[in-house]
Amino acid sequence: MPGREHVHSLASLIEDLKPAFTAMSDEIWDFAELKFDEHRSSQCLIGMLEKNGFRVRRNVAEMETAFIGESGSGKPVIAFLGEFDALAGMSQVAGIAEPQPAVPGGTGHGCGHNLLGVGSLLAAVALARYLAEKGLPGTVRYYGCPGEEGGSGKTFMVRAGAFDDVDAALTWHPAPFNGVRSTNNLAVLEYYYRFKGVAAHASNSAHLGRSALDAVELMNVGVNFLREHMPQDCRVHYAITDTGGRAANVVQARAEVLYLIRAPEMPQAMALAERVEKVARGAATMTETEVEVVFDTASTNLLPNLTLESAMHDTMVALGPVPFDEEDLAFAQAIQNTFTEEAIQSSIRLYQVKTDAFSNRMVDGSTPLHLGLRAFEGQSHFRAGSTDVGDVSWVTPTAQCWAPAWAIGTNPHTWQVVAQGRSPAAHKAMIHAAKTLAATGLSLFTSEDLRQQATAEWREKTRGKPYVCPIPPHVRPKRF
Template sequence: MRNDPIELSRLSAEVEAKAPVYTELSDRIWGMPELRFAEHRSVEAQIAQLEAEGFTVTRDVAGIPTAFVAESGDGGPVIGFLGEFDALAGLSQEAGVAEPRAEVPGGSGHGCGHNLLGAGAMLAAVTARDALRTQGLPGTVRYYGCPGEEGGSGKTFMAREGVFDGLDAAVTWHPGPLNGVMSVKSLANFQVYFRFRGKASHAAGSPHLGRSALDAVELMNVGVNYLREHVPQDSRVHYAITDSGGVSPNVVQARAEVLYLIRAPRVEQAKALFDRVVECARGAAIMTGTTMTMEVDKACSETLPNTTLEMALHGNLLNIGAPAYDAADRDFAAAIKGTLSEEDVSSSLASFGAEAALGGAALHDGVLPFDGTSIIQHGSTDVGDVSQIVPTVQAWGGCWAVGTPFHTWQAVAQGKSGQAHKGMVQAAKAMAATALDAFRDPELLARAKAELTERRGGRAYECPIPAEVVAPPLRVVR
């Protein structure tokens, strides 16, 4: 049995009543941006609120100091809400200002809206739990505090330790410029350090005695760049030289390091491409007379959309409607949009499969149409690993000006805005309503689970992170 209009109205009112606490929480987390696996203040703020709401909190989940699970309720089904709270390096920006500010040295910012993501998912989880109590329904709500989504794959490390086992469904969302179902096929990836060791020598007096590790890094990069023509079209390979071996050009560099991020539509394709990149590294070491070692930093699987739950979410989004933006929201969004190029806006809309006509609006006043068709987005997320284990549904919340790209100063600047808060609250309503659908309709859950089994093709989940690789907070500094 689904939520009827009266129940949705009641649920929406409950979310609105609690919203001020959670918008204030999102603003606090915006103001203390912390990078992957170092989100200690953000975690403490979330835990304090969840404990005040009567949730029982388990800390240090999977051995990670900033991972936790909060639970409330009794019996089954068990529905999980996924929250994030990490920021991005180099994106310090003043809130509410429609122009870039000088970057704060060593600063960071919420350029992907994770301050909103965690607070919104918490608001949905608490509201769903309260509705269960009010209606006298059995069921358990869990909120997962998931660190290190940005370049850390915190959920993948958690999945490897069985943290998501026992869930019947998972629900989450992501801030963005549009409202709708987030039915995407993201890319699997592997992130790997390649370290080369050579022999130092005077670059002018005795260059023949040296063996340059930096030469090896550069030759590896050349090899990989030639490889790009011969990989599946939707694959992606990126790298950053993280240690160039020093600042003295008259010394042959005895060490160098490069970090690679390798993506492909399916995890087995990403692994095959990773193996080919390794061969480029080995070849570079042979050519330069150096040695090469590598260290897997993290990995994640591709997402498996769940149309069964997505159609339920879409129905709730349509019934709840778009956020009620006011004139101040529209004015600020228009100012932000004025800083974007036409290419920024068109590229953003294309990534959502949205009509170009939306480009004329400063804020999205509707809900994206959805017919059960998923789109490919070439980014990656560790939500993919959760979706491989349990039926998972995601929403987009219209928190930013139409066309706002992710990981930009414009996204940071809107993180405490009125439109951001309104988009978060509407997403929370839709998530809570969809969770209640799942709690009240055993057939919906059964169909969602059957769909996941079909999409997996009979394969059991296998974590792409090797067993010997521990999460970054647990590693010995080299």
């Protein structure tokens, strides 16, 4: 990796850029746009790219809010991944430690993507400036990736070949902890099961009806029995998205349920999806209804790259801890007071945080913010989530880190995340992540050996397992 003087030169450059990027993060928090409708958010990011001399390609992979910004030329090509979509029903007033929607039923950044997208952009802009100043060759790319929340935007970009010439990709995510993320996430497939029956009066002519809602309920019961007979690390969960109406005295002629089917690897997920479909067709047979199976979207399991993760960890050691102050700790404590002790300890286990890399002491959650750095064990861990970063990792070496934007105990997709999304502590975590990504990116530009080792590991892990995009060619991105 570059010497500490180069790391700190990049960090100093990022400090100079901090005010404008912090303001942009708050602006995107305010927009809180849902998947594939992030028009203001994407334009905000594109404007900053163009202001800093990046060449921008819009409408990538037939997605209006997907774009790529590029600076420099030639090899290597290093990608920085940015997300900027929000979640439905997650509206929350910022800066308070109690649930209070800003707009009842409105949207909110319940996963911190306002920070994620801007932090990655800051890293790309700072690194591009540094390379230009030093006269170093290579291409910095920023990928504006829409629809991570249930849209698999990166998967569509991978399918379109947007990453085919990338030598390595870097990203980060807000979290309760500081450190490198090395996890084996789950592959996921999403399907709608749409049942069609026959309407009838539920009292005087029920025998003429064929209930689509009965079919949905029977399918859900059948899948619940299936859980006992599927591999331990698989996950299947659902939401009934259409009950066929609110009238109880009508035999519902339509009903729909959405299933997410997860497994450690995509072939396992596909096999499990076949079993779930058999349950759906069995429910249709029992109720004499029809069922249509509609593919929605999918993401492949994450392929960790320990070579890149180790380099990223070394960078974080050189940077030191995030510089939180007493006001940051006080607000985090107020947020943490909304959690049980069980939730706090569960958060530590979920993120596999055991010891601190600076002090080698056990991490017990005694402080509301993570003031250290997660130790890097040099191995990956199982985590039962999914991300479309997984598809990128199958076509180029990929690494990501965490930065402690949230109080310890905070779970993603909660009002507590939204409340912390534009706090001074979250801004500091975002800046810290940008410094980490930029310095790790510089390592990739200046060390051919690092690039070769990362590529060799990636080739070894993908040998005999060619990437097959889980989204069929005819499927297009779907808005809410």
